[in-house]
Amino acid sequence: MNKDLLNQKFAQNLDADLIAEISKNGIFKTFKKDDIIIDINQTLQYIPLLLIGDIKIMREDPDGNELLIYFLEAGETCTMSLTCCMGTSKSKIRAVAEKDSTLVLIPVQNMQTWFHNNASWRNFILESYQIRFDEMLEAIDNLAFMKMDERLHKYLKNMAMVNSSKIISIKHQDIASDLNTSRVVISRLLKKLENENKISLGRNKIEIL
Incomplete structure (x- = not known):
């Protein structure tokens, strides 16, 4: 069933061999609505791929006020968590389940290996960065001009x-x-x-x- 979900959401972006590797090495977890999936200052050992549901990505100011940055939908990953994993730094965002959600958590070491050895994974990650960069620019424009x-x-x-x-x-x-x-x-x-x-x-x- 887990592999079927991966194929359903990621077959257009990732090759069959990689999907088999993700099914083998990933940790499948379900979160309830409003559960915190990733928290600010958390050390990240896994990156999430969203299979079912929606996730809010939030930032927090020094006074504890939150600001919505963007939503993740099924078939996407959080590039901010990717950045933290690549740089071995702590999370700068909070990821909260907008509804009941199922994810596969990929260990950092696998993510890094696949980035160098698998073209479909590398392209998926780079495209994800571009999408989130555009959304970040849109969020800045909204704050500045709307x-x-x-x-x-x-x-x-x-x-x-x-x-x-x-x-x-x-x-x-x-x-x-x-x-x-x-x-x-x-x-x-x-x-x-x-x-x-x-x-x-x-x-x-x-x-x-």
Whole structure:
């Protein structure tokens, strides 16, 4: 079953021999919604490949406030954890399960060996770096150039895309935490977006119109 999941999510990027190696050497783990998968300052001995679910990648300021950087979807890996593993440094991000998620954890030594010996793995890693770099630039642009209501609307549309549904079950406080602002601000801006017919508000639910 584990190998079937790997084939389903990674066969387009990784060759059959490597998928067999991952199935043999990887550790398959399941995390519940809101579980911390990787924490800040954690020493990383494995890198994650996401098979099922979604993961939020967060940064934290010195006061403990979190900021959402990007989402991981099934078939992807976290390049920030790759960077830490390659440089044997501690994690600078927090990875949190957005929903129940299944991952395969690859030992660092295998990751490094495959990078040098397997072209499909090397290409997958380099493409992942490019995707995350583009998302980091987008996150910086959002912070620098977008008003909070625009950031909020974009966040909601991204959540809808990740969950494959126009209806999002989420609390105002959770949105505020992801966007590093207050619940009062989020509630006010959600009402503004509803008045502009961009969303419809329900009890702990938001529909993208």
